[in-house]
Amino acid sequence: MEIQKVIPSGFCKGVVNAINIARKTRKDNPGRDIYVLGMLVHNDHVTRELEKDGIITLDDSVKTKSELLDDIDEGIVIFTAHGISDEIKKKAMDKGLECVDATCTDVLKTQNIIREHIDEGYDVLYFGKNNHPEAQAILAISDRIHLLTSEKDIESLDLDNPKLFLTNQTTMSFLQLKDLIERVRKKYPDVIVQEEICNATSARQMAIHELTDCDLLYVVGDRKSNNSNMLVETALKHGIKKALLIQSYTDIDDDDLAGVNKVCVSAGASTPPGLIDEVMNYLSAKTSEQ
Numbered sequence: 150m151e152i153q154k155v156i157p158s159g160f161c162k163g164v165v166n167a168i169n170i171a172r173k174t175r176k177d178n179p180g181r182d183i184y185v186l187g188m189l190v191h192n193d194h195v196t197r198e199l200e201k202d203g204i205i206t207l208d209d210s211v212k213t214k215s216e217l218l219d220d221i222d223e224g225i226v227i228f229t230a231h232g233i234s235d236e237i238k239k240k241a242m243d244k245g246l247e248c249v250d251a252t253c254t255d256v257l258k259t260q261n262i263i264r265e266h267i268d269e270g271y272d273v274l275y276f277g278k279n280n281h282p283e284a285q286a287i288l289a290i291s292d293r294i295h296l297l298t299s300e301k302d303i304e305s306l307d308l309d310n311p312k313l314f315l316t317n318q319t320t321m322s323f324l325q326l327k328d329l330i331e332r333v334r335k336k337y338p339d340v341i342v343q344e345e346i347c348n349a350t351s352a353r354q355m356a357i358h359e360l361t362d363c364d365l366l367y368v369v370g371d372r373k374s375n376n377s378n379m380l381v382e383t384a385l386k387h388g389i390k391k392a393l394l395i396q397s398y399t400d401i402d403d404d405d406l407a408g409v410n411k412v413c414v415s416a417g418a419s420t421p422p423g424l425i426d427e428v429m430n431y432l433s434a435k436t437s438e439q
């Protein structure tokens with residue numbers, strides 16, 4: 150069985166930067182309470198490593214970010230790589246918390262582009278994932294931002310503003326985005342489009358798009374990681390017969406390897422290199438058993 154690691158895969162600059170910011174905050178503030186408002190990056194392994202350093206992740210699927218803030222009264226709060234709304238930032242500052250912002254610069258760029266278009270009178274169509282923190286922070290900018298999660302949402306749009314601007318969450322699938330742009334243009338031919346998939350996301354998707362003879366692709370990543378899920382989608386759309394999201398090598402079912410000539414391994418932008426190496430080592434060991 151041939152094993153190919155897809156390059157690039159794994160950590161992106163935004164994730165590395167966010168982790169470095171959290172670690173520096175810990176180093177500069179020994180003994181102080183440090184919280185992350187949500188998962189710093191979408192990977193459980195990273196969250197557990199931060200906890201070992203005494204950096205506590207506040208994450209509860211039934212609580213809003215505002216409610217999570219209610220649970221803390223002092224210390225330092227770190228905003229995640231996905232971005233934060235002005236309203237939550239203000240609430241944290243009003244509570245007297247010291248704020249550290251680990252928002253990725255690519256996310257900030259998209260936020261700024263959207264703000265500019267809102268200020269210029271546009272309605273913004275935003276292709277993103279419902280309840281994803283990046284989308285939540287964007288939607289909080291204005292009620293003239295309309296979330297599109299699929300083509301169905303285009304049908305239900307009823308906008309009479311002639312100034313329309315279409316953009317997207319940084320980690321969406323470039324194939325889905327292309328399709329969505331075409332559909333929006335059919336309904337609103339004058340829409341202005343700016344694609345905002347970040348370089349890290351598009352490079353990882355393109356690398357999968359260029360794979361040949363791959364029978365099985367493992368994407369190492371967290372279930373919450375949108376860019377990891379999009380790598381699986383990209384693979385299936387590209388015609389790879391089987392593409393599976395795994396959190397670590399322990400999720401590999403050996404039955405899936407039966408009859409496979411070439412297995413490829415990719416990983417989302419929030420997946421630590423050690424987890425990818427473990428998967429590669431596991432598959433190499435399986436090959437030598439064959």
Ligand code: SF4
Nearest residue numbers: 161163253319347418
């Ligand atoms: S995936 Fe893209 S937007 Fe998200 S943290 Fe990485 S570089 Fe930034």
